[in-house]
Amino acid sequence: MVLLALGCAAPPPVPATAVLDASPEEVCRGDAFSTPITLSAARSAARLSLVPAPPDPDAPPLSFAWQLEGDEHFVVAGDLDSRELTVLMAGERPLHATLTVTTFEGGVAETLASIGVVLPIAAPCGEGCPSGTTCVEHQGAEVCLPDGECTSDEECSGCFVCDLTRSRCVPPEGA
Amino acid sequence: MRRAAIAALAVFTLASYARADSGAYLGESARAVSLADAIVARPGDTSAIYFNPAGIADLERPTLSLYGHLGNRQVRFARSGELGASSRRVISGYGVSLVARLPGPEWLERVRIGGSVHLPGTNVIRVIAPVRSDVPIEPYYGGRTDRTAVTVALGVELPYGLRLGASLSVTANLVAPTSVGFDASRGEDVDDGVIIAQDRDLTLTPSFVLGARWQAIPELAFGLVWRQGGATRASGTFDIRAGSIEVLDEYRFYDLLAPEEVALGVCVTPIPALSLSLDLTWGRWSDYRTIHEELPDPLFSDVVDVRAGAEWRAHESLRVRLGYGFLPSPVPEQVASHNFVDSHRHELALGLGLDLEPLAEVPVTIDLALRFHAQHRQRATKDPARLGDATPDTLGQTIDNLGYPGFRSRGSVAQVALAVTVRLDGAPSAPSEDDVSEETSEEDAGETDEETSDEDASELPQVEGDAP
Numbered sequence: 337m338v339l340l341a342l343g344c345a346a347p348p349p350v351p352a353t354a355v356l357d358a359s360p361e362e363v364c365r366g367d368a369f370s371t372p373i374t375l376s377a378a379r380s381a382a383r384l385s386l387v388p389a390p391p392d393p394d395a396p397p398l399s400f401a402w403q404l405e406g407d408e409h410f411v412v413a414g415d416l417d418s419r420e421l422t423v424l425m426a427g428e429r430p431l432h433a434t435l436t437v438t439t440f441e442g443g444v445a446e447t448l449a450s451i452g453v454v455l456p457i458a459a460p461c462g463e464g465c466p467s468g469t470t471c472v473e474h475q476g477a478e479v480c481l482p483d484g485e486c487t488s489d490e491e492c493s494g495c496f497v498c499d500l501t502r503s504r505c506v507p508p509e510g511a
Numbered sequence: 512m513r514r515a516a517i518a519a520l521a522v523f524t525l526a527s528y529a530r531a532d533s534g535a536y537l538g539e540s541a542r543a544v545s546l547a548d549a550i551v552a553r554p555g556d557t558s559a560i561y562f563n564p565a566g567i568a569d570l571e572r573p574t575l576s577l578y579g580h581l582g583n584r585q586v587r588f589a590r591s592g593e594l595g596a597s598s599r600r601v602i603s604g605y606g607v608s609l610v611a612r613l614p615g616p617e618w619l620e621r622v623r624i625g626g627s628v629h630l631p632g633t634n635v636i637r638v639i640a641p642v643r644s645d646v647p648i649e650p651y652y653g654g655r656t657d658r659t660a661v662t663v664a665l666g667v668e669l670p671y672g673l674r675l676g677a678s679l680s681v682t683a684n685l686v687a688p689t690s691v692g693f694d695a696s697r698g699e700d701v702d703d704g705v706i707i708a709q710d711r712d713l714t715l716t717p718s719f720v721l722g723a724r725w726q727a728i729p730e731l732a733f734g735l736v737w738r739q740g741g742a743t744r745a746s747g748t749f750d751i752r753a754g755s756i757e758v759l760d761e762y763r764f765y766d767l768l769a770p771e772e773v774a775l776g777v778c779v780t781p782i783p784a785l786s787l788s789l790d791l792t793w794g795r796w797s798d799y800r801t802i803h804e805e806l807p808d809p810l811f812s813d814v815v816d817v818r819a820g821a822e823w824r825a826h827e828s829l830r831v832r833l834g835y836g837f838l839p840s841p842v843p844e845q846v847a848s849h850n851f852v853d854s855h856r857h858e859l860a861l862g863l864g865l866d867l868e869p870l871a872e873v874p875v876t877i878d879l880a881l882r883f884h885a886q887h888r889q890r891a892t893k894d895p896a897r898l899g900d901a902t903p904d905t906l907g908q909t910i911d912n913l914g915y916p917g918f919r920s921r922g923s924v925a926q927v928a929l930a931v932t933v934r935l936d937g938a939p940s941a942p943s944e945d946d947v948s949e950e951t952s953e954e955d956a957g958e959t960d961e962e963t964s965d966e967d968a969s970e971l972p973q974v975e976g977d978a979p
Contacts, residue, residue, distance in 0.1 A: 362901075362902065362911070406590065406593070429590070429916055430910060430911045430912065430913075432913060448642070450901075450912075452901050453911075454902075454908065454910075455895065455907055455909075456907045458906075482906060492906075493905055493907075494905055496906055505906070
């Protein structure tokens with residue numbers, strides 16, 4: 337949240353900078369706890385910073401608090417007050433991670449990031465296809481499918497699978 | 512990302528100010544609160560400055576009101592299949608209102624002027640701009656309760672029981688142009704070289720209210736009022752220059768305080784000790800804009816609020832009041848990317864008014880009110896086809912919406928309001944002979960003198976007590 341306010345109370349402590357890096361930033365729907373997701377607060381800083389930078393080794397340590405809600409999940413490395421943690425999620429809905437960073441002086445900053453779920457849906461050709469895709473008939477409908485051939489699922493992005501009979505990345509059956 | 516960056520910069524520049532919640536939407540005087548705001552057709556008190564400025568023409572004596580309110584807003588939000596969480600915040604505010612008759616010849620004495628200042632509990636301006644557009648937001652109770660307003664009003668007493676009035680409110684906006692530069696020579700650390708310069712200006716936006724009140728017969732009155740509504744804006748520019756990097760950008764935050772409204776009210780007095788009022792208020796919520804001044808998806812709906820109030824004169828110095836309102840929500844089911852939290856609500860209110868003048872010859876009235884808003888449960892199921900793609904540059908549709916796959920919410924407001932009203936002339940005023948003769952002439956010729964005195968009693972402003 338951004339709060340613009342004018343008032344008469346004493347100014348609070350100088351806020352920190354909370355930086356949350358998630359990798360990957362999305363998983364396929366139905367991931368079923370198979371993709372480790374790293375959530376890192378390593379680039380957070382004790383003071384306001386326009387340029388995320390490595391922490392100052394001489395600065396007092398920051399404290400971190402993670403709040404995870406949304407999709408069913410497990411923390412498999414680290415914990416909810418560590419600088420970095422790894423989670424697995426079911427992939428049925430987004431996982432929302434809130435990071436609160438507190439400085440030694442009491443300055444607080446909060447940031448929110450969501451690990452999205454990818455629905456392997458091919459866009460209909462209706463108004464034309466974006467670059468890198470071609471209008472192709474698939475399962476009785478004309479949809480935009482990526483150009484190029486594939487030989488395995490790993491070569492397909494967007495949670496598509498490789499249709500070996502056509503050597504083309506397509507949405508999985510039932511998507 | 513662009514908005515996120517701008518919002519982040521706003522944090523850098525403005526986050527050092529105090530943060531709290533306070534209210535104007537729920538900031539009426541105690542008498543209005545206890546009648547569920549069904550006061551458009553009622554003889555006015557100082558709160559008429561906001562609700563129907565024609566009502567101030569009913570005040571015979573110079574009147575000063577000091578009022579304050581304190582409330583608790585509680586809302587529970589949970590995505591489908593999740594436990595969710597509750598949040599609370601305090602809504603508070605205070606104000607002062609003054610109404611007086613103009614001095615001079617008789618025709619000028621029919622004019623009343625009024626002024627009122629309302630301040631939220633803490634902040635002069637408060638605009639919450641979420642970094643993400645899908646953060647759950649309360650359009651009904653959010654920024655609307657944080658209105659700093661200065662209002663002046665004019666009311667005119669005309670023949671045949673007609674009163675006309677107009678008021679003008681000014682609300683503050685924040686303008687904060689910001690420039691960010693970089694001077695590498697200022698220090699070894701990259702942050703030491705950052706220079707942020709910000710100007711801040713408060714600008715004023717006017718909004719108007721026009722109203723009429725007609726006391727058709729002693730037992731029946733009508734009121735009609737138009738309120739322009741308004742919004743608080745926070746805007747500015749960002750001029751970011753660092754070496755070869757130059758970014759010029761702007762932000763414009765828009766926080767609705769009140770929609771345009773038209774209210775029609777009726778007040779009946781079946782017996783002298785009891786008055787009943789009913790108000791219908793149409794609100795143009797279809798004009799609602801998001802904090803980034805964009806149309807919501809789906810659009811809001813116009814609504815008609817129904818409010819009813821009853822006032823019973825239990826004793827010459829004591830009034831008991833009850834109020835009820837059904838306030839439909841303008842927010843449709845949230846099937847798309849926004850997550851506006853709101854639902855239909857019932858308003859229940861009760862209050863007491865104690866006039867010390869008959870008891871102790873002290874020209875002071877104390878009004879106390881309690882109000883409760885109980886909201887229906889809100890349910891929303893997201894339509895993935897209307898959620899958009901969080902990563903449009905990649906294949907597939909990425910969904911990261913904070914309300915997906917759906918949500919439910921429920922909320923309430925509990926509030927107490929207190930007002931102290933002082934008649935500044937120090938002594939009750941007897942109606943002038945002209946007033947009496949005029950009122951009498953408005954009645955049917957067959958009415959008795961006794962009925963006339965009842966009319967006087969019912970028409971006297973409630974805060975002033977009955978003529979001894």
